[in-house]
Amino acid sequence: MENWNENKSTFWIFALPGTFWLVVFFMIPLAIIWALSFGEQVSLTKTEVTGTLEHYIRALGDPVYLKIIWKSIWMSALATFFCLLIAYPIAFLISFVRGRLKMILLAAVILPFWINLLIRTYALIAVFRSRGFVNFGLEWVYKTLAMDRLFGPFQPLELLYNNGAVILGLIYVFMPFMVLPLYASIERLDKSYLEASLDLGASQFKTFWRVSVPLTMPGIVSGIILVFIPMLGSFLIPDLLGGTNAQMIGNVIERQFKAANNYPFGAALSFLLMYATFAALALRAWHASRSKGNDV
Amino acid sequence: MSTPIISIREVTKSFGRLKAVDNVSLDVMTNEFFALLGPSGCGKTTLLRMIAGFSNPTSGQILIDGQDMVSITPDKRPVNMVFQSYAVFPHMNVMRNVGYGLEVTGVAKPDIKKRAEQALERVGLSDFTSRMPDQLSGGQRQRVALARALVKEPKVLLLDEPLSALDAKLREQMQMELAGLQADVGVTFVIVTHDQDEALSMADRIAVMRDGSVDQIASPGELYEYPKNRFVADFIGKVNLIEGEVTGQKGDKISITTEMLGKVAIPFGGDDRGEFNGNVCLAIRPEKINISKSGVSKNHPAGKDYIESEGKIVDWAYYGDCSHMIVASKNNQRFGVVIQNSRRDSVDALDIGDDVNLSWLAQDTLVLND
Incomplete structure (x- = not known):
């Protein structure tokens, strides 16, 4: 199909299922939620769209909500940063090994997708709870070193139900989404750029920062977007690993729609989060176009 | 011209059971334009990459300017390479590409600018300093790669199939320019190519490689007129081969019987070309x-x-x-x-x-x- 303009029917046959899906299951529900955010609860089961801004005013006016949005942002940012830090070497390694080993390593990255998120998160609980595997291990070391005679009995570490546990859970769950785009862009990277850099006298370290990183930036950016945005809205992981101590905005929104039965306020919070995401993306696009303009 | 700048001594490179380079020994002389010529898979690129330091010989020794290179990483070797794909960094403009090798080794900024400008002038790209690589033609990208390597003032410039991606006309022009440039800058060039025309027209000496070993090292004229064996004769230029049998040797002439020509007497230069007996092959250029x-x-x-x-x-x-x-x-x-x-x-x-x-x-x- 050289030119879809000349073959409109073919174009539409290909485009229709996707368009239908996007409109019916994404655009329309999103529009409904958006409209609801300007609505008012008139009875227990009924909400009317009245064009009121009270929910936005409430969300922006009450520091509790801004604080939890801000906290969600920095927790997600931190988790994204660690994801990137861990995923880059993994992706580099996978793109440099050949043959069977490459397939095995890729499969190892993808494997967690085959296991339900809920089960993976519960598995983390089993690892980190007071009587979990980490504390068992620590206790064993503690006793082997005979430290219980010096400092008294082993006190299990409280690893769960705090911000750290949530960040760790986010890193664990979203890691593959960071590895895969990074791997794709490193795999595409012509290795002779790296050799040329070494050949011209740059050390491995300089080659990494001056050549590998800038040339795999598209992968880094899509990895960050792919990981950061769903982290920001996640509610299952903070709910299970964070308990009441480490709530994120996702938990608040979920509660509005369920326990609090306040659809308009939940919708307004959702859209605030979305506006923030859009603003971040727009900022990035603006920055990218500006720095490109400077280079030429 | 008389001292070797590169000495390759009994170098072998094995990949598993395959010997990509098999016991190669050769010297490249200072200020020489040296070509490694052979069909694809003959080990010429592997040899070049070992000189550059991207891989190490399985056995044997490579000396550059008298120094054993075994533990020297590519960034510390006094050689620079022009890659087959040119590998011009796509995220830097021409000036920064050329200056890169100086920048990462801590040369002062004003020096970088001066030397990069000189190198760009040498390859005729003075007006392109702020262009990005995707705004350049293939030939211009190659010149950037050349300038980028030459600005480092290497003892040896390595060129991996530098002209293979250019169209015929441009290739011919670049052949002349490369030869001129080499004479001009006085740097030893080692070029890898599968194109005999390229090697013949540019190189002072050519090493013909086959299956990991060197068949003959000679000047272009000698290689063409006095190939050492059937492979070299066939690979360099076109040749007609006639199977025959040695029937006698009289003075400086050798008698050979062939089906096509009957019995012929060929003047026999003798000296280092060895003894002939049994089945031989007559070769005549078209x-x-x-x-x-x-x-x-x-x-x-x-x-x-x-x-x-x-x-x-x-x-x-x-x-x-x-x-x-x-x-x-x-x-x-x-x-x-x-x-x-x-x-x-x-x-x-x-x-x-x-x-x-x-x-x-x-x-x-x-x-x-x-």
Whole structure:
């Protein structure tokens, strides 16, 4: 199909299922939620769209909500940063090994997708709870070193139900989404750029920062977007690993729609989060176009 | 010209059971334009990459300027490389590409600018300093790669198939320019190529490689006129091969019997070309053969031995400046003959189907052992 303009029917046959899906299951529900955010609860089961801004005013006016949005942002940012830090070497390694080993390593990255998120998160609980595997291990070391005679009995570490546990859970769950785009862009990277850099006298370290990183930036950016945005809205992981101590905005929104039965306020919070995401993306696009303009 | 800048000593590189480079020893002299020539998979690129330091020999030694390179990483070697893909950094403009090698080794900023500008001027890209690589043609990108390597003032410049991605016209032009540049900057060039024209037109000396080993190292003229074996004769230029058997040796002449030519006596240069006996192969270059219509008198100059044969023209390819003909002999051996179209009516003299006489100087015939 050289030119879809000349073959409109073919174009539409290909485009229709996707368009239908996007409109019916994404655009329309999103529009409904958006409209609801300007609505008012008139009875227990009924909400009317009245064009009121009270929910936005409430969300922006009450520091509790801004604080939890801000906290969600920095927790997600931190988790994204660690994801990137861990995923880059993994992706580099996978793109440099050949043959069977490459397939095995890729499969190892993808494997967690085959296991339900809920089960993976519960598995983390089993690892980190007071009587979990980490504390068992620590206790064993503690006793082997005979430290219980010096400092008294082993006190299990409280690893769960705090911000750290949530960040760790986010890193664990979203890691593959960071590895895969990074791997794709490193795999595409012509290795002779790296050799040329070494050949011209740059050390491995300089080659990494001056050549590998800038040339795999598209992968880094899509990895960050792919990981950061769903982290920001996640509610299952903070709910299970964070308990009441480490709530994120996702938990608040979920509660509005369920326990609090306040659809308009939940919708307004959702859209605030979305506006923030859009603003971040727009900022990035603006920055990218500006720095490109400077280079030429 | 007399001291070796690169010494390769009994270098072998194995990938598993395959020996990509097999016990190669050679010297590249200072300020020489040296070519590694061979078909793909002959190990020439592997050898070049070992000189650059991207891989290490399985055994053997590589010395650059007298120094063993075994533990020296690519960034510390006094050589620079022009990659086949050029590997011009796409995220830097021309100036920053050329300056990169100086910048990362801590050369002062004003120096970088001055030296990069000089290098760009040398390759004729002074007006392109702020262009990005995707705004350059293939030929210009190659010049950037050249300038980027030369600005480092390497002892040896390594070029990996530098012209393979260019179109024919540009390739010819770059061949001349590269040779000129080499003479101009006085840096040793080592080029890897599978293109014999490239090697012949540019190099001072050529190493012909096959299956990981070097078959012959010689100047272009010697390689073409005195190839050491059948492979070299066949790989460099076109050649007609006639199987034969040595039947005797008299003085400086060697007698060989072939099915096509009967018994012929070939002047035997002797010296280092070794003994000949048993089955050998006669080789004659297509352009050294005189061709004339049967019945036309040949008037060869006196005092020279000529070898003669007959045949029929069966195919003809016209190239403008010359024409290639395929002549079938009586025993149906195919024979390539090249004639220069030195006159406008040259093409009219012969035609497909004509019976022709072939003749060439006995002394132009090569005797090859294997």
